[in-house]
Amino acid sequence: MAENAANFTSTFQNRPSIFEVIAQKSLNDTVYPALQKVALVLATNLPQKFSWLNNYFDETFLVLNGCLQYYYLSYHDASFAENFYGLKRVTNDGTLTKKNREISLIFLIIIPYLKRKLEEKIALIRIEEAECNLSNSLEGRLKKSLLYSYSTLELVWGLLSIQNYVRYMAKSTEYPTPIFKLINMQLAYNTELLDEPGFWTALSKGDLSWSQLSFGLIRNAVATSLQVGAFFLQFLQTWNAQKSNHNMTDLPNIKSPLIDTKSVAYREKCPLCLKPWIIPTVLQVSGYIFCFRCILRFLNENQRCPVTNLPAKPLDIVRLYIG
Numbered sequence: 053m054a055e056n057a058a059n060f061t062s063t064f065q066n067r068p069s070i071f072e073v074i075a076q077k078s079l080n081d082t083v084y085p086a087l088q089k090v091a092l093v094l095a096t097n098l099p100q101k102f103s104w105l106n107n108y109f110d111e112t113f114l115v116l117n118g119c120l121q122y123y124y125l126s127y128h129d130a131s132f133a134e135n136f137y138g139l140k141r142v143t144n145d146g147t148l149t150k151k152n153r154e155i156s157l158i159f160l161i162i163i164p165y166l167k168r169k170l171e172e173k174i175a176l177i178r179i180e181e182a183e184c185n186l187s188n189s190l191e192g193r194l195k196k197s198l199l200y201s202y203s204t205l206e207l208v209w210g211l212l213s214i215q216n217y218v219r220y221m222a223k224s225t226e227y228p229t230p231i232f233k234l235i236n237m238q239l240a241y242n243t244e245l246l247d248e249p250g251f252w253t254a255l256s257k258g259d260l261s262w263s264q265l266s267f268g269l270i271r272n273a274v275a276t277s278l279q280v281g282a283f284f285l286q287f288l289q290t291w292n293a294q295k296s297n298h299n300m301t302d303l304p305n306i307k308s309p310l311i312d313t314k315s316v317a318y319r320e321k322c323p324l325c326l327k328p329w330i331i332p333t334v335l336q337v338s339g340y341i342f343c344f345r346c347i348l349r350f351l352n353e354n355q356r357c358p359v360t361n362l363p364a365k366p367l368d369i370v371r372l373y374i375g
């Protein structure tokens with residue numbers, strides 16, 4: 053009993069503040085939209101080379117994020133964002149087992165990937181519902197029930213997270229988020245300082261030769277560069293947040309074509325079915341107007357504008373109220 057009490061006290065003493073917990077979560081949530089923005093800019097400006105990056109961005113991010121988080125969990129017992137804020141994951145026994153790391157990886161990589169895929173589908177169902185396109189068929193009813201269950205789940209999860217934050221601040225729980233409770237891990241300060249040679253320090257002092265390059269030094273170079281990148285990411289996010297109408301995840305500004313000769317051929321009609329529009333819907337990246345169903349079906353199969361070939365996703369459409 054006394055041992056447990058001692059362990060409990062030390063856990064609470066070494067636990068990070070709510071601000072650090074929220075800051076690391078915010079950094080973790082910023083990496084995806086930031087890299088997505090880079091992929092979108094590349095695919096827009098160099099479509100021949102990088103259109104695949106936009107089409108398979110989620111899968112590319114899954115692999116990159118997988119490698120990053122695997123490295124940080126293996127060497128620092130933490131995710132990239134947690135390590136950036138000097139935190140690490142601990143269990144009640146103190147050490148992190150191989151199984152703990154595997155579970156952490158699933159919750160850091162696989163579940164966010166599946167969540168994003170599900171959210172894409174849900175967003176499309178929401179558009180269909182708003183346009184009263186959900187029929188009373190079995191498919192329509194299934195889509196409606198998926199929409200309502202997801203909205204309820206989202207609300208319940210949000211309330212649970214807030215309640216957990218309050219309990220964490222009041223020190224009545226040692227789990228910073230409901231996910232940590234689910235996987236039975238906590239966050240603590242990483243007090244172990246790694247005795248690794250600093251790559252950039254050695255380079256700036258000029259006492260780095262090829263013979264000195266070791267695995268530890270290269271690892272240090274990559275890790276430090278990523279951390280500097282993360283710092284700039286946070287900085288840019290704050291900078292952009294100050295501009296009221298700008299967001300990092302906004303579509304890139306594309307130079308409008310001087311004279312688009314193709315547009316004349318599609319005056320007052322959908323470029324896909326070549327008939328007058330049924331529910332006119334504009335594709336943001338190109339400005340062409342299609343029927344709602346035509347463009348949605350096309351974008352689900354090909355992630356590009358059918359006329360200009362600019363990269364586009366199903367959520368890049370906007371309903372037009374004309375006539």
Ligand SMILES: [Zn+2]
Pocket residue numbers: 322323324325326327329330342343346
């Ligand atoms: Zn059409």
